[in-house]
Structure formats: C-alpha cells, structure tokens
Amino acid sequence: MTPTSVRRRVTVVAVSLGAAALLAAGVSAPAYAATVARTCTASALAAAKTAVGASVSHRDSVLSALSGHLDVRPHLTSSHRTTLAGLYSADQVGLAQVLARVQADTTCAAASTDAQHIVTDYRVYLLVVPQSGLTLAGDVGTYGAQTLTAAEPAVRLAIKLLPSSSTKEQAQTLYDDMAAQTSAALGDFAGVGDAMLALTPASYPGSSATLKAQAARVASGAKSLAAAGSDASQLAALLD
Amino acid sequence: MNASSLPRRRARIAVAALAVPLAVAALSGCQRSAQGSAPAPVAPVASTPAAAASSPATASPAATAGSGAAAAAAKAAAASALSAAVKQASSAAGTVGSDLSGASSAPEGDPTQ
Numbered sequence: 271m272t273p274t275s276v277r278r279r280v281t282v283v284a285v286s287l288g289a290a291a292l293l294a295a296g297v298s299a300p301a302y303a304a305t306v307a308r309t310c311t312a313s314a315l316a317a318a319k320t321a322v323g324a325s326v327s328h329r330d331s332v333l334s335a336l337s338g339h340l341d342v343r344p345h346l347t348s349s350h351r352t353t354l355a356g357l358y359s360a361d362q363v364g365l366a367q368v369l370a371r372v373q374a375d376t377t378c379a380a381a382s383t384d385a386q387h388i389v390t391d392y393r394v395y396l397l398v399v400p401q402s403g404l405t406l407a408g409d410v411g412t413y414g415a416q417t418l419t420a421a422e423p424a425v426r427l428a429i430k431l432l433p434s435s436s437t438k439e440q441a442q443t444l445y446d447d448m449a450a451q452t453s454a455a456l457g458d459f460a461g462v463g464d465a466m467l468a469l470t471p472a473s474y475p476g477s478s479a480t481l482k483a484q485a486a487r488v489a490s491g492a493k494s495l496a497a498a499g500s501d502a503s504q505l506a507a508l509l510d
Numbered sequence: 511m512n513a514s515s516l517p518r519r520r521a522r523i524a525v526a527a528l529a530v531p532l533a534v535a536a537l538s539g540c541q542r543s544a545q546g547s548a549p550a551p552v553a554p555v556a557s558t559p560a561a562a563a564s565s566p567a568t569a570s571p572a573a574t575a576g577s578g579a580a581a582a583a584a585k586a587a588a589a590s591a592l593s594a595a596v597k598q599a600s601s602a603a604g605t606v607g608s609d610l611s612g613a614s615s616a617p618e619g620d621p622t623q
Contacts, residue, residue, distance in 0.1 A: 343605070345602070399612070399613065400613040400614065401613075402612075402613070403609045403610060403611075403612040403613025403614070404609070404610070404613045406605075406609040407605070407606045407609035407610045407613065410602050410605045410606055410609065411602060411603075411606040413598075413602055414598060414599040414600075414601070414602025414603055414605075414606070415599070415602075417594075417595045417598040417599050417602070418595045418596075418599050420591075420595065421588070421591040421592050421594070421595040424584070424587045424588040424591040424592075425588045425591070425592060427584050427587075427588065428581075428584040428585045428587065428588035428589075429588075430584075431580060431581035431584045431585075432581060432585070433581070485610065485613065485614060488606065488610050488613075489610060491606070492603060492606045492607055492610065495599060495602065495603045495606065496603050498599065499596055499599040499600050499603060502592050502595055502596045502599065503592075503596045505588075505592055506588075506589045506592035506593045506596060509585045509586075509588045509589040509592070510585075510586075510589040510593075
C-alpha cells in the first residue's frame with residue numbers, strides 16, 4: 271500500500287467525510303478531535319489501526335532497505351556507518367512502540383493523536399531518506415576524489431620528465447584542471463555527512479534549507495568529480 | 511579479459527610497479543651528478559590537490575633531461591595509476607549520482623513526511 275498522510279488516512283477511515291473536510295479546511299485540532307469522538311465507531315477504529323499498521327510497516331521496510339544499502343557502500347566512513355545503523359535501528363524500535371500504543375488505543379481521537387507521532391517523531395521519508403542518501407554520496411564522492419588525488423604524484427613526475435612539446439603542454443593543462451576539479455569536489459563533499467546527521471525530526475521544517483544546501487553541494491561535487499575523471503582519462507590516454 | 515591479453519597485462523603491471531622507483535632513482539641520479547657526490551633528496555611531492563596545483567611543474571634542467579627510459583617508465587606508471595584511479599572515480603561518481611537521486615525521492619513514500 272502506498273502510504274499517504276497517516277492523519278489523513280486515519281481521518282478517512284475512521285470518521286465521516288464531513289470531518290475530513292473540516293480538517294482539510296483548517297479546523298483546529300480540538301475541534302477535529304471532538305468531531306472524531308462523535309463519529310468514531312468500533313469498526314472505524316479497527317480500520318484506522320490497520321491503516322496505521324500499514325504506515326508503520328512501510329516505514330519499517332524503507333528503513334530496512336536503507337540499512338541494506340550500508341552493506342554495499344564500503345567507502346562510507348565507519349563513524350557515519352555506525353550513526354546511520356543506530357538511527358535505523360532506533361527508528362524501527364520507536365515506530366514499533368508507537369504502533370503498539372495505537373493498537374492499545376480505545377478511541378479514534380487517541381489513535382489519531384498517537385499516529386501523528388509516526389510522522390513527527392521520525393520523518394522517515396522527509397529526513398531519514400535524504401540523510402542517508404546524502405551522507406552516502408558525500409563519503410563515496412570523497413573516496414572517488416581521493417583516488418584521483420593519489421594518482422597526482424605519478425602524473426606530476428611523468429609530466430616533468432616529458433620533453434618540451436605540445437603533448438607536455440596539453441598534459442600539464444589537463445593535470446592542472448584535474449587537480450583543481452578534484453580539489454573542488456573534495457571541498458564540496460567535505461562535511462556533508464556530518465551536516466546531514468546533525469539534523470533531527472525536531473529540526474523540521476527549519477532543516478529543509480540544510481537539506482537543499484547539502485544536496486546542492488553533493489550535486490556540485492559530483493559534477494567536479496566527473497570533470498576530474500574526464501581529465502584523468504584523457505591524461506591516461508596521453509601518457510599511455 | 512581473454513587469455514592472450516594476460517601476458518601484456520602482467521608485463522604492464524610489472525612496468526608500473528617498477529616505474530616510479532626507476533623514475534625517482536633517475537631523478538636522484540641526475541641531481542647527484544649536477545650537485546656532486548652528496549645524495550640530493552628528491553623534492554617531496556605535494557600531498558594535497560591544492561598544493562599540487564600550486565606546485566611549479568618545473569624540474570631542474572638536469573632532471574628534465576633525464577633518460578628516455580626514466581621518462582617512459584614514469585609515463586607508464588602515471589598512465590597505470592590514472593587508469594586505476596579513473597575506474598574508481600567513475601564508479602564513485604556513478605554511486606554519488608545514484609545516492610543523490612535516492613535522497614531526493616523517497617521510494618513510494620510521501621516526501622512531505
């Protein structure tokens with residue numbers, strides 16, 4: 271099932287369309303709760319609990335998938351790996367606890383209130399997913415740029431020993447750009463993981479600006495890394 | 511990789527493994543001959559991209575006139591190092607793109623949550 275807003279789903283399942291309309295129209299939370307209390311039935315509450323269970327289940331599967339990504343990203347730093355693994359695990363435990371509370375609720379209003387914690391306390395889609403992706407991207411990008419940096423001494427030496435020629439000039443030009451692009455990539459990727467992992471669900475919506483800024487840095491770093499790789503490829507052909 | 515390319519690959523790896531020491535030795539020898547019998551240390555290689563970019567790619571006349579064998583060895587070493595680095599960097603760049611894409615779109619999830 272494709273999860274949508276937990277609150278919206280609970281509303282649709284548990285209360286009348288009239289209540290949903292009230293909520294959509296911006297009716298205050300107390301008024302909404304009062305509406306739910308008037309319209310809640312046993313079957314509606316059961317259906318709401320089922321919907322909440324599906325929402326938790328989907329988040330749990332997303333967290334498991336993210337955890338699986340860690341296994342195929344050998345260049346993730348050990349510190350970031352530990353933090354992300356701990357985050358996924360803690361979120362899965364916490365979500366299970368929220369679900370248990372919802373299952374124990376006896377009113378639609380209580381279920382609705384508890385269900386909102388699935389969103390506000392974890393922000394799995396809005397925060398954890400980009401946190402993971404950008405942290406992985408930053409660390410892998412750093413590794414990629416470092417591999418080019420490691421090749422620089424050999425390239426410098428080879429260029430030094432080339433006799434003066436257009437080939438030497440071309441090689442020097444390519445090397446200079448490769449070094450500059452690699453340096454730019456390293457600068458862009460630096461600190462992305464730390465910045466992302468410092469964000470918490472409580473920091474939303476203020477954290478949105480950080481998310482965008484770090485995503486832009488990763489995109490810029492990827493562009494520089496690709497340019498450096500192109501330079502390196504041409505250099506390799508030139509020196510081969 | 512087919513069987514016929516293995517000997518070439520092994521020979522290339524062997525050349526690459528020897529190339530840097532050979533080239534460094536050649537440079538050292540050139541500097542020694544220019545400065546007398548005292549061993550002249552090879553200038554340290556800058557360790558950061560920024561330092562590398564700012565390092566003048568100028569060797570002493572003696573060094574730049576190094577033997578053709580040393581130059582060939584250095585070229586082979588550089589080409590080999592670059593080829594390996596390009597593979598790693600390309601792979602990393604692809605992964606970065608994939609992770610960046612994944613970060614901006616939660617699979618089947620509502621990005622407002």
